[in-house]
Amino acid sequence: MITPRRTRLLRVPSLAGLRSLLTGVVAALDPLTAADTFVIVPTRAAGEQLRRTVEDRLLATQATVTWPRVGPRSDFYRELFSRAPQPLALLSPFDREVILGRLAREVAASGIVPPFAIRPALVAEMLALYDHVRRQARTVEDFDRNLRAELEPAVETDRGAAQLLRQTTFLTAVFEGYEQHLNSHGLLDEHGARAAIVAATPVRPVRHAVVTVADRVAESDGLWPVDFTLLSTVPSLEQVDVVATEAMLAAGFLERIHAALPGLEEMSGSRAYSTVTNTVVHPRLVVPETEGAVTFQARDREDELAQVARRIKAARAAGDATPLHKHALVVRRPLPYLYLARSVFGGAGLPFETLDTLPLAAEPFAAALDLVLDAIAGGFSRAATVALLRSPHFQFDDVAGGLPPGSVSALDRALADARYLGGMDRLARLADTWSAIATPGSRDERKQHRAAPAAQVATAVARELASLAESHPVPTQMATLLGFLSRHHREPGEGVDVERLGRVRRAVSGALAALGRAYAEHDPDALAGGIELSSAIRRWLGAQTFAVRTGVEGVRLLDAQAARFADVDDVQLVGLVEGEWPERTRRSIFYPPFLLGLLDPTPAAEDPNQRESDAMAAARAMFIDLLGLARERVRVSTFSLESDAVVEPSTFVDDLATAGLERQVEPADHALAVFADEALVAEPPVIDALMPAARPWATLRLDRPATGDPRFSGEAGPWVFPRVSVSRIDRYLKCPFQFFASEVLKLEEEPDDEDAPPPLERGRFLHALFESFFREWQRRGRGGIGANEVPEARQLLLELSETALSSLPEAEAGLERARLYGSAAGAGIIDRVLSMEAERPGTIDRRLIEYELDDAFVFRRANGETRMVPLRAKIDRVDLLGGGGFRVIDYKSKNVPDLKRTIQLQVYTSAVAQQLHKSGDTSRRPFEAFYLSMEGPSPIKALKPAKGQSLDDVLMAAEERMVQAIDDIGAGHFPARPVPRSLCAMCPFDSVCRKQFVEAVAEATPDE
């Protein structure tokens, strides 16, 4: 039986009228009628603003307020379900997705294959499409018929249409299967429950519904066609009042609401409720001083909020007594303003309040769960395992005595050195090997010894999580994960918002448990592990939101939906940029809008663009309404840059000119310091303006010496060079600060994961190979390698190479063999070295292989003085040449240093000459010195004197540089002075070297 009902459209002139009408609705309620009244608002945050507005008004004249049910459409449904004769138990979103996912797999397995891979995110999209169809009051059969009729004629000529048809066949089969499954198992979702509540008389009916939202065409939280049908047919609902502003009605909603609710009785709100004021509030439009400007312009969103904070603080300093909660910032969507407000307003000490929701996945605990998932999906890789051990959210150091400090860092390095690329078995073997080191002998063993406790903990963690990487039923996996989270939960430290963290933990655990239950009930045999499990969990966490309540009595940060219900004096509409005002409509990933438009029950399809222009008109109407929201003043602001990309202002800005608002010019007060950074740079700094926790640190920093102090330019004080090494001096010459960081401070570089041997290890392999070759060549009594000797030398090298390669792992040996022997595309290292031997001038008397320097050598200075420097080094080769000369050769695997910047080869050559002289070879003179690059672009890079210079001049210049560098190091001069400047691009110390000083130097020094 259909209940006779009165359906009214209550027209209000503005948002002020909307709020006074709703105040009238509530004021007229008594406890009995309030329980039977439901006010449908766009969101829960909007409901909270409405409660505040109405209570503020009514409690000024009466002691209590009898509050009706208030909530968005989903809450209205929940209320109706709870009042059904048999309370209806609905499937949760988890249940629905699990059921649909299982059916999608079954349909695909039956041979109706979709043109896409079935992934958790796509199952969610399929469900959204199904809801879209059903909420349009269409059946699955309508969906199939309409789309098929459009697509089938084009199948022969259009591959896209053929693909969409295949997709339609698949989706139809899944949707039909879903409906059959629910029917046969007596399960209910929103659509089944809607039919159930229309069919039965409720035990406690909702008798009066007040609708304050428009339809889905006008707003994303609006009502669907089935919702209007429900309002017309649900039993015992006696009165439906739709409240709308004149602007919204004029934007096309009037026609649509009449079509949706036939027999609608129209009247003005003031006729229905005497509380309604028909006057339209006209706040003043505040504009900046810039001539012709109607909006406040900011660089980016952060700057926009900073301008707001500065303005409000300046106004308050000048005596403006408007309470903070009467200021509202209206955003089209809350993110990222909610995050920015926390830092910007927090930094300015300006309280703000919000009732919006944030993505749960952005909360730190949810991010910590991501670390667990990364470790599982990444096979316990070094980076993922170390990040998990370091997470402050987990407690893993339950080994006897706890983890020693530095053990996790040592593990990080030891795993990188061991070229560990993941795998629990390998991790366990390494942990056992390192734990067995009783007395570490080498540097590597000391590192491994330190890493051993963390390696044991990492192994235990990996064992606990190992089953999650394998395929097991999802409920079992969820139970394992939940057990892990609860066993390793770490109590939060000081300064953590314990209440918020607790809520996040409960929300995350609740989502995991609900997902596990849904699988246990609807898809118990589904297996997941590793990547599938991670993607299913991430998809769920990504869809959850988390309510934040940020204080009270502060500036209100409101989204456009909630703002309509707020009673405020001063409003700023922020972020007026394209794509946000109006908001881009979210599109289905399966079909273009014109195809889904075929399912629209109101055949606006006569003009396919009608829906889009209606939506634009409604968005503009909402903007016009919001311009009139404030009692006193309204501002509009926009910004130019979003993530460094230029953004255009919204076209709504043009509407300001015709809005008919009186203007008020506001001079900007740039002088007022409101942020912590401004307080710090003030003269003198205002420490009291900082947050209490920051004050002691700021005081300490202020006590530091002035930046003119030489220590800021790298003057660290005298330092004793423990052992002079030419390669370290080369490093100093490249950048003294880099030397300081690595040699004095002993800062370690972040390790990288390498599956190939690092360059140093490869270099050692090649050095050893050629050392053994030349030793053997000489042992056989052979001397120089001319063109005639090359085949024999090549044969010997091939034999020795095979012996050396047999010590390498198979994959590495294959790669190294290709490099040594070359291919049809290019010569290998062996041929390169032998060509060099055959082509170099002079005959070789003897080769000194791995020639050792270990003595004090005399080095010359430009001023004629000399310096004795103890030096120890090993030179790859010194060839004693016929005619009394010698040649110094240094092997490099690939890249050779720039001879203008390095001193190594020159210093070695000087030292060799001295050592040969001491050994009695007094007439031996340097003939040449070069780097031999085994794989670089040019094989030889030799010392070349400039025009008019001798080789000895080159050596002397290098000696001077070395002695000067030794003096500078001893005196503690370590400025950040990179040569070349491009060195900084790959430098591991760029975050600690005060690059700003480098920039200052760079500006003053022309590039080389």
Ligand code: SF4
């Ligand atoms: S980033 Fe540049 S200036 Fe800083 S230490 Fe490295 S090389 Fe030197």
